[in-house]
Amino acid sequence: MVDSGNTYRDKVSQLISWGHWFSFFNIIAAMLLGTRYIAQSGWPETLIGQTYQLLTWVGHFGFIVFAVYILVIFPASFLIPSQRLMRLFAVLVATAGMTILLLDIYAFETLHLHLNPLVWELLLSGEKTDMNAHWQYLFVVVPAIFLLEIAMSEWVWRKLRKLSRKRVGVPIAAVFAVCFLGSHLIHIWADAFLYSPVTAQRSNFPISYPMTAKTFMEKYGLLDRQEYQRRRDELGNQESEVIRYPLEKISFAADASSYKQNLLIVMVDGLRADMLDPVVMPNLSQFGKDNMTFSHHYSSSNDAMAGIFGLFYGLPGSYAQSARTEGLSPLLIDTLDKKGYRFGLFSADSFENPIYYQSIFGKHLENTTKVNSNEAWVADHMAADNLDKWIKQGDSKKPWFAYLELKSVTEYEQGGDYDRPFQPSLDNELANVGDHTALVLKNSYNNAAYYVDGLLGELFDTLEQNGQLDNTVVMVTANHGTEFNETGSNSWGANTNYSQYQLQVPLVVHWPNQSPREVDAYSSHLDIVPTLMESMLAVDSPAELYTSGRNLFELADKPRRWVIAGDSRDIVVVQPDKTTVVDKFGNYRIYDSNYKLQPEGKPQLSVLMQVMHELKRFYHPDES
Structure with missing residues (x-):
């Protein structure tokens, strides 16, 4: 040729x-x-x-x-x-x-x-x-x-x-x-108008970078940026896959109808683990000594939404967007509802976080008593008082579930008209407020925690005086911690790194007929759902069908080697000697136990394989 x-x-x-x-x-x-x-x-x-x-x-x-x-x-x-x-x-x-x-x-x-x-x-x-x-x-x-x-x-x-x-x-x-x-023109339209059947396919193929043109469309009047942002906040991230949860239908023990324990969960926004201290929070500390304290407990994320998600779903934060997009309610809440529990939901900000009304509580928020106050400490007091009244006035023959969310700790810079035993703090005229030094901020944070502890003490007294403690499971924890630059990386507050200061939170559990003890095994928010489902609600289906966690009562005998944290952006694996952070592009960083970057560190691949499997186990192609 x-x-x-x-x-x-x-x-x-x-x-x-x-x-x-x-x-x-x-x-x-x-x-x-x-x-x-x-x-x-x-x-x-x-x-x-x-x-x-x-x-x-x-x-x-x-x-x-x-x-x-x-x-x-x-x-x-x-x-x-x-x-x-x-x-x-x-x-x-x-x-x-x-x-x-x-x-x-x-x-x-x-x-x-x-x-x-x-x-x-x-x-x-x-x-x-x-x-x-x-x-x-x-x-x-x-x-x-x-x-x-x-x-x-x-x-x-x-x-x-x-x-x-x-x-x-x-x-x-x-x-x-x-x-x-x-294909790129369709994606430009779908991205601008949050059309999830298209945007969810963004990463289906390798080296795929679909075009977006929101700035161009806004420039020529084709897109209202404020309306777009409002809808995005309302809908959440639309790049989510179909989640199958639970994997199979859940079954209950034959005598499940005899289980009538009440359940109270108190979530203190932004409360870090070391606040469980007899000086800062004497009431909660004593309550922990009289019951069960989990001294190495981790939230499912350093982010409020993903932390709350892990608490109620028992799944890693990476599943949160899928559940939120689909409006998928937690199995725990559905089970309590089906068993006829009376719901009492109380929040200092009337459940502003979209995860609450879009998926976790849904219709149950319709009869919630609203708290109207711009001051977090006042709103906390009102929410706690509403819960006290609700407990006292309730039908003693019907089991109940109550959830109380307190905000004073995370809004500590607002201050309030309460005792401030830790000085100097932001309210002190002698303090160098302009510098906002770590000491001043930490003392203000401690004062807010001290105030919340007083509210918790009153709540514990109400339960005891009404004879409720003998038949009520009480859990006190937080959605994430708060950092005051202890890692030396200019990290403050939450959602800035995955150190113990932002991930580790207290968990105090009162469980009727359980002896007081401190559990030092690593535990996670993901463990709360299987514990309640198995030990309180008599579910006899395997926990792996509906959660990535384990029963808290089994951790002492079979301690876990790692804890999953993170969200849709990062995969985080917390181990006793290191923390591994993997971003959505596959780049990884290794930190030691003090959250110092280890440039030569390598991930433990056998552990990462287990984590990766857990992060995709509840994703299934839509078979409908």
Whole structure:
């Protein structure tokens, strides 16, 4: 076919034409492999979502393969004079690309992640894990891919004249271009108007970065940024997958109807673990000594929403957006409702956090007594008083569930008309308020905790005076902690790092007929749901069907080696000697027990594999 007398221009022209067709058939091969992503992610329910997925499938793989051709093979056509050597080079490039695609598919199916630094670390580690054992088998198919690419290369070369005569190159290129542009235009619209059947597909395919144009649309009056932000806050992050929770229908013990214990959960916003101190919080400290104290208890996140989510769902914070988007109520709340519990919900801010009214409590908030006060300390007092009255006036024959949320601690800078035994604080004229030194802020925080402790003491007295303690499970904890730059990283408050100051919170539990003790095993917010479901509500289904946690009463005999924290942005694994933080791009950082960065630190891959499995276990493609 090729005459040795051809000029350099003719050779390059033939190689470029061959390269176009060779790339086209590799696009078809990549698209066929890409159906594995669609099978794993699930088929959208809406017509627009389905259209977007099809356009993205065609346009995205067409773009990736053609980009490799333009950046690698096309320039090489001018540099490698021998057509055989050039075709061998293109075959090697195509083989490498298809192999990487297969590895990415395996990572996506196994970890629900595309290739990134963490995945490569997992793949190339020397640890003996199931993932390492399986992925190496993929290299068995590399010779087969190489032979198929050679066969495709030879066939295209022999049929090049016939293929060129068909003059279908421009229509084929137009199809791929329309699909590529169409998919990005649909995503621009969906991103601006928060259309989740499209935006939820953002990360289905590798190296996928769909276009957004909110600034451009706002500039030309096509988007109201304030309205967009309001709707986004209302709806939450729409890039969420379908969650299946619980995994199977839950069953109860035969004598479950005899369980009639009341349940009271008190959540003190922003209360860190070391506040369980006889000087700062004497009432709660004494209550802990008389009951059960979990001295190494961790919230499910350093963020308020994800911390509350873990408390009520028993699932890691990464599932929060999916549950919130779907309006999925917690199994614990549904079970209490079905068993006829009377609900009493009390909050200093009338449950402003959207997670409460969108998914956790829903209809139960309709009859909630609103607290109207801009001062957190007043609102806390009103909420606690409302709970006191509710307990005293309730039907003693009907079991009840009460939830009290207190805000004074996290709003400590507001101050209030209460005792301030810790000085200097922000209210003290002698304090250097302008500097907002750690000492002044910490003392103000302690004063707020001291005030809240007084409210808790009154609540404990009410329960005892009404004879309720003998038949009521009481849990006092927090959604997250608060830091005053103890890590030396200029971190203050919450949601700034994953140190013990922001993650570790108190957990004091009064459980009728349980002896007082301190449990120093690592516990988590995720453990509260299985404890209540099994030990109070008589669920006999395995806990792994509805939670990532374990029964608190089992931790002393079988202590856990790690705790999951984090949210939709970060995966956090807390261990006694280190904390591992992995961001959504797969970049990881290792910190020691004092939260000092360890530049040479490596993640414990066997633990990360278990964590990654837990973070995808409740995600399932929509089978409806």
